[in-house]
Amino acid sequence: MNCYCGSDLEFHECCEPYISGARLAPTAEALMRSRYSAFSVGNAAYLLASLHPSKRVSETRESLEQSFSGTQWCSLRIISTSSGGVGQPSGQVEFLAFYRSGEEIGQLHERSRFVCENNQWLYCDGDMLPALKLGRNDNCWCGSGLKLKKCHPD
Ligand SMILES: [Zn+2]
Numbered sequence: 571m572n573c574y575c576g577s578d579l580e581f582h583e584c585c586e587p588y589i590s591g592a593r594l595a596p597t598a599e600a601l602m603r604s605r606y607s608a609f610s611v612g613n614a615a616y617l618l619a620s621l622h623p624s625k626r627v628s629e630t631r632e633s634l635e636q637s638f639s640g641t642q643w644c645s646l647r648i649i650s651t652s653s654g655g656v657g658q659p660s661g662q663v664e665f666l667a668f669y670r671s672g673e674e675i676g677q678l679h680e681r682s683r684f685v686c687e688n689n690q691w692l693y694c695d696g697d698m699l700p701a702l703k704l705g706r707n708d709n710c711w712c713g714s715g716l717k718l719k720k721c722h723p724d
């Protein structure tokens with residue numbers, strides 16, 4: 571199975587080593603992807619560990635675990651990254667994440683900020699951006715890997 575984050579790699583070759591603590595995410599994008607995968611598998615401990623310590627007050631294990639139960643994450647698309655590479659002190663990643671909550675399909679469009687401290691990338695915060703409308707040639711929100719027009723022809 572390909573990784574939850576939508577890469578071409580398997581989970582154990584992609585985000586799993588970061589989530590398990592075997593390796594540190596080398597870039598802001600890798601950390602962002604691994605946090606998305608941690609939401610998908612419901613790993614609150616990793617989501618807290620990869621959050622900047624100054625932000626851990628507002629996010630608790632309980633609130634995260636509550637969010638897991640009602641939400642199924644469907645797909646992730648990285649739109650752009652700025653800085654956030656190996657050896658850089660900070661970076662930003664803009665992404666779209668689609669989720670299903672009951673009957674509804676939701677979209678999270680965010681520009682997230684990350685910092686690297688002691689070789690460890692951490693999520694700081696992000697700006698919510700307006701939802702994007704998918705075109706018929708965009709990859710489907712459901713994570714099938716097919717274009718929207720192929721996945722749900724009308
Ligand atoms: Zn991954």
Ligand SMILES: [Zn+2]
Binds near residue numbers: 711721
């Ligand atoms: Zn689809």
